[in-house]
Structure formats: C-alpha cells, structure tokens
Amino acid sequence: MNITRRHILILLPAAAVAWKSVLAGTPEDSPNYNMSEHWWGMLIDISKCIGCGNCVRACQTENDLPDGFFRTWVERYHRSDWHLENPEVISPDGGKEGFPSVQDDPGGEYFFVPKMCNHCADSPCTQVCPVGATFISPDGVVLIDQTYCMGCAYCVQACPYGCRYIHPTKKVADKCTLCYHRITKGLTTACCEACPTGTRQLADLKNPKDPIHEFLKTHKVQVLKPQLATGAKAFYNDLDGSVR
C-alpha cells in the first residue's frame, strides 16, 4: 500500500490524539467508587448541636492538622432579643475543648453553629486560583492539589466563609476535603462519625435514596450567605437569621 499525502494528513492527527491519551494514563479510581454517581454535601442541624467539639477534635486527628488551624470549627452565638444584626460570637480554640459557661443569663438566644467548607458548586476559591491547584472534583468536593499550589493565598481571601488557611509548615493552602479518603471508601466523614447527636450528616445529593432529599423537603433548610450564589452544599437546618 502506498502512503499518500492524504494518508499522512489523516494519520498524523490521529497519532497525536492517541499519544495524548497514552500520556494521560488511566485514572486510578478506588474500586467500586464511581465519581460520576455522587454529588457530596453536608447537612448540619443547628437544633441538635451541643457544642461538644467532638467534630473539631476528630477532624484534627483524622487529618493531622497543626494546632490552632481548623478545617471545621464550632461557634457559639449569642443573639440578643432585640438586635439581630450584631450577635456576639465566640469560638475558643475552634470550640475544640468546649465553651465557657454562661454565668448571668443576659437574655437572648444562645446556640452553636458548626462551620466547615461548604463545598460550593460555584466556589469563589477555585475561580481565583491562578495555577489550577484547587478545583471541584467530579463528585462535588472542593480539593487542593498541594503539589501544585504555590501558596499565593488568593483562595484564602476569596472564600467568603473563611474555610481556608495557609498550612504553617507546608506553606500551601489547606482546607476540608470532606474526608475524601473516607467517603470514597464508603465511610462517612470523621466529623460525622464523631458527632454524638447526629447534627452533622454527610449527604449524597445524587443518591435518590439519601435521606437528605426528604429532609430538604420537610424542613426549612438554608445555606450560609445565599446572596453570594456560591452554590454552597453545607445545608443548615434551623439557622438563626443572625448567623453570618
């Protein structure tokens, strides 16, 4: 068979495409885990939180976090009866060792609000990364490629929920991974596992059998800062209007 110029014109691009797929390699998925079948989020039921700090400690243990840095933390709000706008918020050491007791009750409402990465579907943090180090995985988890991150901290500033920090020794951005190493193995996150009251529940929004769907239908569930249209997937039940 004679190879004509026409053949070469067809073969060359085909070879280039084939070579590219060879270079890309095959993805190393966890067995029995298909990314396209999941879309992860979290349900946080404020009415159940007792502020024990179990989630904070569990997160620090599971992910070897440095002291003083938190991927999840618990805030205690004190909102006065007459003024919604300026609640008093405390979170001593992230709520890790509990909270000081309330001595003289000055009235108003006290409640705990666990905070964490909202794993936004339209996350501001991934949009500002100049090098493609942070991204939303195909199953809806916002992750950081720490070998690629150069520690510019744009994302730390961009996150409207304050969920990112620069790791003190690695000098790269760090944040909640929604325990990606656990949820891909069929386990729940460390914070959910350690939560004694069921305040936190991992939710798979693509799974039609997940109880989250019934919960969202039957409860008044909100996300934080909805006006920013971040597509936050940390759903808060019984959220007070003063929470920011």
Added chain:
Amino acid sequence: MNGFKDAGHLFRFAGLFVVAFLVFWVVRGFVVPKSFGQYGHYRAAAVSEYAARPVKFAGHQACEACHTDIASTKAGGKHAQVNCEACHGALAKHAEDPTSLTPPKPDTAVLCVRCHAASAAKPKDFPQIDAVSHANGVPCETCHNPHSPAIGAPPAAAKGGAQ
C-alpha cells in the same frame, strides 16, 4: 517572485517564531503533568491521591462487627445513635489488627460532662446536668452504663471484649 526579493529577513524572523513555538510545545509537554486537564483545569491524579490516604476512624460498622454485645446493649439505649469512636477515639489501627493496640478506657469524668454539662446554648431537650450538684464527685459509671445510660437499664457487660 519580485515581491519576495528583499523579504529574506521576514522569513528568518518567521522561522524564529516557528522554532520558538516548537520549543515551547516540547517543554510544555514535559512540564505539564500527564493527567492535567483530564477532568478540568487541574491535575486529575490529585483526586485519586486524596482517595488513597489512610483512614484513622474505623467507622462504627467495623466496631460492631466484633463487639456485638456492646452493639446490642447500645442499640436499645439512649446512646444508640452515638457512634463508638465519638467516645473511644480514632481506632482504625485497632480495627485492622486488634492486638496491635488496646484502646484505653475513656475517663468518664471528662467524657460525660463534655456533652452533658449544662449550658444555655444547648438544645432544651438535651439531657444536661450540673456536674457538682448532680454527682458530687461520684464517677458517672457508678450509676450509669455509658453504653445504655438510663438508670435501671441493663448493667455494663463485664469487660466489653470482642465476642
């Protein structure tokens, strides 16, 4: 061909551009990670690297597989929904190889009040006590079985070892 008579310098310059582009293309091929762009503008291999990390909390299913006696005590009590590692801590090592690590017995004096100390911020229907007036120094497990804490509930299994 008169139009190209004095255009040699243009062709040399164009050649330079072509060479520079080829060099860029080759260098780019080397420095851009292989899986970059597979799912989006990031290194796809980072996703599986996260998934490959080891777990530290075994998960209550792993505990219940061996400790069936505790699991059944707990299932009938007020602490049914409290997962084992909420109190006992991260024990994936113990779950993988029970002989490698014997979990320490949690100190109830610290553990119980962490959740049950009275606070104005806790939900009103959550059982809360003032540690001093409630027990006056008597250890919690004297009256309450932590796995089924209601008074009069079945007593704690002697040692709680695996079946």
